Amino acid sequence: MTLSQFEIQDIDQTVLLWLDHLRIKTLIAMQQQLEVDTKHDVRDLVTNVDKDNERMINAKIRAFDSEASIVSEEGFGDQQRDMNGNVWFVDPIDGTMNFVKERANFAIMIALYVDNKPVLGWILDVVNNVVYHGGPQLGVFANHLRLDNPVNDTLSDGIVLLSGARLLYGMFGYDKIAKSALGYRVIGAAGPSFIRVILGQAVGYSSKMMPWDFAAGQVLAKTLGLSVSDIDGQPLNMLSSNIVLVATNRAHRDILTLHQS
Template identity: 25%
Template sequence: MAEPTSPYARELDVAIIAATAAGRIVRYYYDAASARTYEKDDGSLVTDADLASDRLIREIIGAHFPDDPILTEEGIDDLERLTHARCWIADPIDGTEQFIHRTGDFDVLIALAVNGRPVVAAGVNPPTGLLCAAMLGRGAWIRDTADKELQSFKLRPRDNADPARLATSVWFGAPANAPLVEAVHRRFNTTRLAALKIGFTPRIFLPFQAIDAYLGIRLGDDQAMGWEWDFATADLFIHEAGGHVTDLSGKPFRYNKPLPRNVNGLIAARDPATHQRLASAVQAELASRQESGAVGNDWPPEQPVAPDT
């Protein structure tokens, strides 16, 4: 747990408790294969495990911080949160389809954003119990199983002598983005190009993934990548572990927005130098395509405005 004198120490402890507890209940449903599946109004899927995890996260955070708003994928978005500097952001199961298809590649994600940026984060992979946690300015930690202590974690910078290993995702443009990603791949001088089936998990740069950089990009002007609950935990964890995360223009993501959607693509890397190289390759390719008319004229796209409620 965090040192008592650390900023947001209590918040980090609660985030870890909530993520761990929610991870256990998700694991219960996963092992029992008993969760029913429902279709939401937008056509996406939700299960009993998502809903049980959401209730437990809200219960634990609400008990410790009753004045803080909570924004989750499965809850009703109360725009009163916009009047608060602090907002908890959670995804009860990031990777519901992976849960349904029993791949093991899904997470419970929790973060606290203050003044638009995450300051505390905790993510748990329920099948393994692996915990990734971070606090702004204090570092990142991992815990292999629930009965082990947190261990300080740093990403190993990529050896510049080796070509970088680049990945994109089916959730962030693949396979339709293949021509664009291949072109960036050539400019970036990568040795391996993969299209993953997982989203922006804090586990993305752990050794078993064997990648150095992660690119979310779509053909055309629509560069909406995901919701705030899909990004906040990994954003802070990667930064505190020594990596770098921005949109395609090099700007940090903002959180607790009127419309909690992250746009303008995604560039993440295990170290700032690799991020800069990838960002330069992306911008060069987009500029070339815009000159030739291969992409729209409104690059980068503006942040969408939330509908009136």
């Protein structure tokens, strides 16, 4: 199914309204006592806000797009086996550790793919009240400001963002990548890291991610002419974890070369 420009604009504006409400709801929850639990280990946190946000987003998607499937982090979505039709990706709080401990550097992310093609993505920077949104037919916006494509810098020209745990243990050539960049940073969340790359504040970002971590970022990054792949340069599998690499075209080539050397 192909959506018209009008339909895509309508979906974009609808989701922006959801996110405006979600932002207020999340900020209020931050002023209250959070209920914090762990999932796979003590560093894999989940809060009542993650769960409440996901329930709310998924309910709105099902009311708005009843035939769609939902891939979401906290277990309230579908057990999706293919990318046929409308597939929504939901990360209700991206960077939960940052949300709990820093109260900053976290995001809410939603994406829509149609028959495995990226259509729209939204990354809400809750604290700074900016939604990065758009897609191939609309362009990419920070709230109402249209963004230009980032400068196509090399790895040595800029800052690279990396997964801290994998950098610490020298996995995937991250140590060589960090040494070859002008500088490196560890943000600890996918959404804020994607934001820095699409704004041209970093030339690349790589980490192990689940589909809800990278779905929105991939839509926005590709729309802005950035390269998105796994660490071996292959297309991302939208229904499994990937070692994701998003970068300027030149930095992408530099990083792949280092990883493969």
